[in-house]
Amino acid sequence: MSTVTAPGRRTHRRPDSTLRSGALMASGSLVSRATGFVRSAVVAAALGVGPAADGYAVGNTVPTIVYTLLLGGALNAVFVPELVKAAGEHEDGGAAYTDRLLTLCTAVLLLLTAAAVWAAPAIVAAYTDYGGAQAATTVVFARCCLPQIFFLGLFTLLGQVLNARSRFGAMMWAPVLNNVVVIAAFGLYLVTAGTGGTLTSGETELLGWGTTAGIVAQTLALLPSLRAARLRWRPRFDWRGSGLSRPLRSAGWLMLLVFTNQVAYWVVTRLATTAGERAAAEGIDGGAGFSAYGNAYLLWAVPHGIVTVSLVTALMPRMSRSAAGGDTAALRRDVSSALRHSAAAVVPAACVLAAVAGPVMAVAFQYGRTGADDIAVMAGALTAFAPGLVAFSGQYVLARAFYALSDTRTPFLLNLVIAGLNAGLSTVACMVLPARWAVTGMAGAYSVALFAGWAVTGYVLDRRLAAPAPAPAEAEARRSLWRSRAVTAQVRLSVAAVPAVLLGHLVAGRAAAFGPLAAVAAGTAVILTVFALLARPLRLAELEAGLGAVLRRLRRRR
Numbered sequence: 001m002s003t004v005t006a007p008g009r010r011t012h013r014r015p016d017s018t019l020r021s022g023a024l025m026a027s028g029s030l031v032s033r034a035t036g037f038v039r040s041a042v043v044a045a046a047l048g049v050g051p052a053a054d055g056y057a058v059g060n061t062v063p064t065i066v067y068t069l070l071l072g073g074a075l076n077a078v079f080v081p082e083l084v085k086a087a088g089e090h091e092d093g094g095a096a097y098t099d100r101l102l103t104l105c106t107a108v109l110l111l112l113t114a115a116a117v118w119a120a121p122a123i124v125a126a127y128t129d130y131g132g133a134q135a136a137t138t139v140v141f142a143r144c145c146l147p148q149i150f151f152l153g154l155f156t157l158l159g160q161v162l163n164a165r166s167r168f169g170a171m172m173w174a175p176v177l178n179n180v181v182v183i184a185a186f187g188l189y190l191v192t193a194g195t196g197g198t199l200t201s202g203e204t205e206l207l208g209w210g211t212t213a214g215i216v217a218q219t220l221a222l223l224p225s226l227r228a229a230r231l232r233w234r235p236r237f238d239w240r241g242s243g244l245s246r247p248l249r250s251a252g253w254l255m256l257l258v259f260t261n262q263v264a265y266w267v268v269t270r271l272a273t274t275a276g277e278r279a280a281a282e283g284i285d286g287g288a289g290f291s292a293y294g295n296a297y298l299l300w301a302v303p304h305g306i307v308t309v310s311l312v313t314a315l316m317p318r319m320s321r322s323a324a325g326g327d328t329a330a331l332r333r334d335v336s337s338a339l340r341h342s343a344a345a346v347v348p349a350a351c352v353l354a355a356v357a358g359p360v361m362a363v364a365f366q367y368g369r370t371g372a373d374d375i376a377v378m379a380g381a382l383t384a385f386a387p388g389l390v391a392f393s394g395q396y397v398l399a400r401a402f403y404a405l406s407d408t409r410t411p412f413l414l415n416l417v418i419a420g421l422n423a424g425l426s427t428v429a430c431m432v433l434p435a436r437w438a439v440t441g442m443a444g445a446y447s448v449a450l451f452a453g454w455a456v457t458g459y460v461l462d463r464r465l466a467a468p469a470p471a472p473a474e475a476e477a478r479r480s481l482w483r484s485r486a487v488t489a490q491v492r493l494s495v496a497a498v499p500a501v502l503l504g505h506l507v508a509g510r511a512a513a514f515g516p517l518a519a520v521a522a523g524t525a526v527i528l529t530v531f532a533l534l535a536r537p538l539r540l541a542e543l544e545a546g547l548g549a550v551l552r553r554l555r556r557r558r
Contacts, residue, residue: 041365
């Protein structure tokens with residue numbers, strides 16, 4: 001296959017380059033997630049999971065919410081297909097088009113960031129019921145963190161330019177530097193000021209600006225790769241008649257998609273913060289609020305970020321070229337391959353999270369002001385999240401197929417299923433369940449919503465790609481997604497998951513006497529052993545291939 005590496009130049013790569021690129025990104029994401037665990041542990045050690053932690057969590061989440069709501073989703077989904085098309089259609093390899101798109105998006109980011117900083121009190125009030133000192137602290141956190149919007153956007157813009165040129169590593173490795181900077185900021189707080197009590201204004205600003213400094217460092221880390229990719233960005237304001245109307249229309253539907261997600265997230269945030277305050281008023285031990293839900297979500301999303309995002313990011317340029325050329329057979333083949341390869345890793349990971357949720361949470365968060373009751377609340381939420389991981393990754397793959405087709409309207413309409421069910425079922429869970437179990441019920445509601453959305457999206461995409469493939473095409477490429485090896489692999493993996501979870505949970509419970517780390521190691525080892533033993537009888541080809549690659553690498557190191 002052919003991939004664009006610089007404007008006007010093409011270089012041929014071997015067919016397995018996508019998997020190699022995915023592996024490179026997965027390794028960067030793995031290190032990023034590992035340092036992210038350390039970061040989360042340091043934050044929990046400094047703030048616990050009580051009111052101060054909730055204030056920081058809301059203040060630090062608000063920039064991502066605003067950025068994603070108004071621009072982030074569009075940048076992530078629209079950029080690569082449009083840049084790939086421009087590189088193939090324009091005489092200059094898409095250089096002028098890239099300059100115009102970068103200039104337009106950067107200008108929007110500056111205006112958006114300035115407006116968000118000014119409106120910080122209103123934004124915080126929209127997401128919480130806080131008053132008095134709690135509201136004031138959260139607003140300070142938000143004002144310190146909201147400048148992240150500009151740097152988050154710039155990081156995404158430049159990273160997508162690199163991805164369109166088949167340079168994937170930097171965007172996955174740069175967050176490591178972000179985590180290191182935040183760990184340093186919170187470490188400084190623990191050493192110099194951390195008392196576990198109410199935060200002073202100076203301490204709040206230290207933690208807020210320290211978190212923003214991490215995003216700045218993450219963005220600057222892309223500069224060496226941009227120079228190596230020969231990007232020479234020259235601001236251009238001649239936007240009229242330049243072909244930008246097409247991505248802007250696509251971005252409009254994505255903004256609506258993100259808006260519906262954020263409405264659901266707003267409901268969840270309000271419900272979780274209310275549940276936390278209710279639990280505190282009832283004297284329930286353990287933080288049963290938004291920070292517990294957020295910490296569980298953070299850990300739950302790790303396998304998806306390492307495996308699925310890395311694989312699909314590497315596939316996206318190729319999928320975009322297939323879609324631009326009208327080759328639906330090749331696109332269907334790539335979708336099926338992505339579903340199979342991601343499921344081979346994501347399903348066992350979901351089993352681990354479900355079987356050893358308590359020990360995993362203890363290893364990650366049992367420090368400082370976080371106690372056993374806090375761990376129990378977070379573990380309950382993680383267990384409820386775990387099954388939804390499979391649907392979350394599957395939905396991500398299917399949505400990117402629509403984006404490769406330059407269709408953002410259909411994913412918006414389909415996403416209404418997930419957002420609506422998530423908000424509705426979370427509301428029911430919060431109303432019906434005791435305060436102690438509210439966030440667990442909300443996590444389970446999200447899992448149910450994800451499976452429903454995944455099923456509907458798969459049905460619609462299958463009909464979209466149902467056009468007959470050319471005669472020489474591979475049989476897998478001509479086969480319906482519902483009858484493809486991807487669905488068969490999912491069913492077989494689900495069969496293996498049942499004994500894996502049961503045995504893993506049992507063994508982890510026995511090993512808990514030796515500490516949470518031993519419980520995690522024992523439970524994980526049993527789960528992986530079950531999948532390895534069942535891989536051949538159940539004909540799990542991708543899982544067998546992955547295990548074989550790991551064993552070969554271990555033998556070489558010996």
